[in-house]
Amino acid sequence: MFTAVEQQRGSNDLIDEVVRSLTDVGITVTRRRRADDGATSDELLTLDAGPHGRTTYLTVAKLGAVDRRLATAWSLPSHRPLLLVARHIPDPVADVLRARGVDHADAAGNVHLSWSGLRIDVSGRRPRMSPPPRVPDTTAARAFTRSGTRVVFALLSWSDLAARPVREIATTSGVSVGTVHTVVHELTAAGYLREGTSGRALNRGGELLDRWAEAYTVTLSRKLPIASFVLPDADRAGELETDLLAEGAQLGGELAAHRVDPHLHPASATFYVERVPAAVVAKYRMRPDTGTVHLRRRFWTRLDDTSPLVPSPLVYADLVSSGDPRQREHAERIRGADDRLVELDRS
Template identity: 45%
Template sequence: MFSENEHGEILNERARLAELDNVLRGLGLKIDMLSDKHALDHGVDLVARVSRASGAARTYAVEIKRSVPPELATALHPHPSFPTLVVTRSITEQAAGLLRERGIDYVDEAGNAHIAWDDVLIDVRGRRKAGGHTIGSASRGSKAFSRAGLQVGFVLLSWPAMAGRPLRALANASGVSLGTAQAVVDDLAKAGYLYDAAGERRLVRAGELLNRWSEAYSTRLSPSLSGDEFEVSDISWWRDSEDELTRLNVQVGGEAGASILDPHLIPATLTLYADERPRSLIGKHRMVRAEQGGNIHIRRRFWTMPGQPWLVPSTLIYADLLASGDPRQREHADRIRRGDDRLAGLDRL
């Protein structure tokens, strides 16, 4: 017999499958849920076999999302073993184009879809959603991937040793309450990303967690960090300002930070993370306020760690490149993930 929790999860999977079946049926497709522990361990919502009446079929790792803006289309990580099918209530035209470029299939509730394999090609665009049922999003790890939960996840991914520290230290470093930190730790443990070894918590499956964290960061945490936008004729001053930035407790991230890790990248923007507006820097470098689209972005720092260098952790640089929605920055993010010691180390945990 199934436990109460296991029974509830099976019912949820069946409900999602029924909702997805309603959408795909209108495209002449049939779907059957499969069981694959390896795929589900990578955080996907379903493993499903999609087929046509002709007999052509493909097994997908299915990702269910509420919506897919361009930022998420760029940040989304395909499953390492199965082709990925994104199922969503709505998808923007730009995001749909990005998924097609990346070889990721998708379908939304209005019937917009791109599904391609062998001699099967379904390409529907421009449909508007009518009223009716909606496909629910996955609940797995919901607290951990809330806005506050993402702050805790960032600290764990950037400083894995923090997993073994007292809960209050983790909460303080993450800028969240003790209760929130406890809920997130419990949620990550249930999802298999933390486990207790000889009385000490340890981070495991960290590369997979980084995938899920960076996807959620692009739509939930990143937009809340936006602050002032400025314009200057030359952003290169920051390269000779390490001592000044350190003294003012201001850190460099985004494209500029990425250019330190990836010499192939020539930054067009400078992103600064600070606890408050760095007025002396703004005046000294004659930054002119821009309503939007400036080449200097000042963002709210949401974590606290002593002795921080002038460069933000590569975890955040990587996530900000993905969250940009720019395919060029996505390429640099992938290169940094392979070459940066911190990020490569997470993939080995």
């Protein structure tokens, strides 16, 4: 496990390498610190392109390996201009960042900068043959494995659960007691759990939500789809929802987000279920296809949860992981509107 000092050193070393890459394309770089901006780096880089102008970027450093799924799920500061730096940014990741309006540069020499009077786009360069030792991007890595994300999800979703016995957390998460012990230890060591007078409690919940949403996208989300269906009679969508909820399903995705904040008009309906409700499928003559009704596997157990909606951290993560800018924008809206998400951000 790396300390905060080691993480900062890794970030500084990475930015040093990226500065050399920027210098190679004719950019003069001035560095300065920023006291507190809420991002994962407090570095400001002023890039001077001579007659083509200059711009000061807030810099976010990603120390680990990056891929397209992670780039889609990253919760990045809304501050613009923003410069994301990494050891190596493959072309598919660069495409995602460009679509999100994020300039970027890496230690291999790949650079994308765009401002009034300047556009630089260097891509396709491979990592250097002898890169510096890899530094994990964060601590508590074992809490963000596929089984670990189930535990973190449960802790994020129910405010009382962190203080409950480990066996109860395991039952809710659907994992072993040993896995819960490991995750609790990792989260405590990383500062995401703290011991108080009433037992364990979450700390830095908003940061933990961001990390969990990234890990969920990469490790767990892709394992959850069960089936997708076409509903022949779209006018019966309301009846279908009523019948599925009566079967124990819960709403997720766009439709759940619409119930939290009507600003988003859902284009699909996602339901989390234990199994395919065959009788309901037959009643509405639904046919398997890449349709707009999606069934996903419920991966948690909470007997006292009677809400028609899945827990809001999952609604948020499914919007973020969609890759749809419209849904990503709405994810930020519900983060400020949902009581549990607001509580996490304030913890």
